[in-house]
Amino acid sequence: MVYLLYDLILLLAAIVLTPYYLWRGLKYGKSRRGIRERLGRFAPESLRRITGRKVIWVHAVSVGETRAVVPLLRELKKGYPEHALVLTNVTETGRSVAAGLDCVDLCLFFPFDLSWVVRRVLRRLDPEIIILVETELWPNLVRQAHARNVPVALVNGRISDRSFPRYRRVRPLLAPLLKKIVLFGMQTELDAERVRRLGAPPERIRVTGNLKFDMAVPEIGDGELARFRSLLGLAPEAPVLVAGSTHQGEEELLLQAFEVCRAAHPALRLVLVPRHPERAAEVGELVRSRGFVPVLRSQCPQNAAGEGVPVVIGDTLGEMLRFYALADIVFVGGSLVPIGGHNILEASLLKKAVLFGPHMNNFKEIAQLVLFAAGGRQVDDLDELVAALTDLFGDREQRERMGRAGHALIERHAGATARTRSCLDDLLGSGR
Template sequence: MRWWLYNVLFAVAYAVMLPQFLLRMKRRGGYRSRMGDRFGRYPSDVLARLRQMQGAVWIHAVSVGEVYVAGQMMRAMRAREPGLRFVFSTTSSTGWREAEKQVGPADVLVYNPLDFPLCVRRALDAIRPRALILTESEIWPTLIRACHRRGVPLFLVNARVSDRSAPGYRRLRFWFGPVLRMFSSILAQSETDKRRLVDAGADPERIDVTGSFKFDVAVRNPVKEQEVAAFLAHMDCGPARTVLLGGSTWPGEDAALLRIYRRLRPRYPDLRLVLVPRHFEKADAVQAEIERAGFACVRKSKEMPRDPTGGDSRPMGMHHSLLERDPSAPPVILADTTGELMGFYGNAQIVFVGKSLCEHGAQNMIEPCLCGAATVVGPYTENFRPVMSDLLEAGALVQVPNEMALASEIERLAGDAEVRNMLGARGTASVLRRKGVVDRSAVALLNAMPHHA
């Protein structure tokens, strides 16, 4: 009765969301050509490759962060079992594009089947996995039940239960408990996550607290750092300046940083502001915000390539008068390109991590800490609870409750190079000490899987 009810409710929910789902598919162009994957029907060439695979591990991830986690896990497992092959599934076109960078030539990338019994059965018949690995909070009951019935080992890695989800899991323990107890092993991010999973009905004997995979996912990019350093030096934001960076900012946070910058600039003439919005398609709105605050704006996307002959290499759209203006009013840099955030983190002295002041959840604060920047976050960091606990305990970053406190902290760091350098050094050391979770987890998973000849 319980499973019949779930299938009915899932079908109703899917029907309600289908128009929005189709509209998004049309807008993004995403997985329209692979819609059959959702029903367990794969293109003939994909099906042929799946049939040739023996003992492949099925790994599933959705968000970009989860895809990075899955990619790290794949590489760590393959380092210990070189012939290991993976079937990587995701649910969105964004996840697909990122997953394409993570899979190897011997792996197969598919869209996850809808969580209906027939779709799941077709997918399992085609993939015949040695094991199924789900990431973070990806709980698909029908898929989990079908794997369990077939004797396919189930693993949940980097498992977490958010503050928002925990009460619901606990109330629906009668439903989640039997599902969670089907996992062979759960690798949780923190003791809090373990307690919440147990409250939801999971077997405590099958849960190990490993720490967060996110510490391993963060990797510096020296090539990108050098490219960004050249750009910043050209914009008078080189090593002699103090770069304040807003990383992955959300609406409202750019305006807050601009207000703080406008107030501090007269007292700290070497301070420079760089904004890296979370969604680069909103760059026009951020530029308008910059100009309303009274600053000129330089957009990274309009940078002209340097002329190797020594000719004019001004950014597009900028006049000589802007570059030659009084340095007391330097432009604000708007980094509206993709894939360069780590390069900017490696060249910043002070970083504010977005989605933590005006939105809830926070972006990744591990990355600027790794790069040695003095890192500041707002009060809303729910998505990184175990990470924040570790970093705060180590004095690796500073958390502030509101914009006024953020302004005071930025001023403190802008005025004392020794303090910000020490904070940055603690951040780097703290992240490096916590690396290795992925390797240890890879060993644990391989030991728990059936041997494949």
């Protein structure tokens, strides 16, 4: 009865959301393929890539989770080369990042969690195992997989301060679902304790660490970086502030801080990378309202931008680390407004001094570790942002010291991929 009600609620949501997806497709030029895949209808040519092979199905909701799981995907591909790796995402941006991964055999949109849709997808993919990243607990997927004797594992699991009280309120419904999951690879001891209190069997819980500490350092040579600067119209010696994964309400504050800092550093340049690229036009209008003429990354042909561009708007996917590589200072968005923050370790990976706001609920532990290691600073408002930027742009040695400290933190906490892989090997080795 509970699952019937759940299906009815989701069906109503799907009816409401389908026109929205179609509207977005028309507005932003997206393909309608996403709707079909969310209903479990896959193109035959796509499925031919995995026909006759055992399937490992990995699900990561969006960009951050997809990037975090890449080292694990590569390890699985190395350890199980005959298997087909299928990666699903909920968001279009996550799906775009997934499409660029050479270790993945098939990328799909995650299906609506309706019982009949999930059954269809399980029949078509016939996975040997399903791996959910972080807290992607979909009741019908877990239930239907259990009915088909397909093990479901949770990796890089976390339960935030905000989510835990909500989960506790529905513990009588959640606990039976958790008993159908065969592995809980949790980020911290606190996450492990929380999932145990929600009803997960203790013998299935492991503390494996955070996969985000195992991100691979991108190979960006000096020559490539110089060409990228030239492409964006950034002079070779110009100091650069890169603001990544920004949300509505943050760009205005960053532009105000940028104006103040330019008074002391006239050569300063700003790169704004909104979390959702479709907001680029909106952000561009905001930049113009402040008296600057922005350049869109997507409209930067080789060497055509000159070297006088004050503001660049990053409206492409998959280039965040390239943008960060340009930076003298990185600000990570979703944190000056109550979004919950984004992954600040990407900046530390490239040895960059990193700033972030007070709203880091989704990355609370990482933020605390970075602050304790002196690899970054938290700013609570515009005044503190201006003060931090003024201080750091005036002290190169301090910036570089912060970058090295953040990178050393990552090295100290690496190893989650190997621990998670070991747990999954036990499941894959034992079969169904």
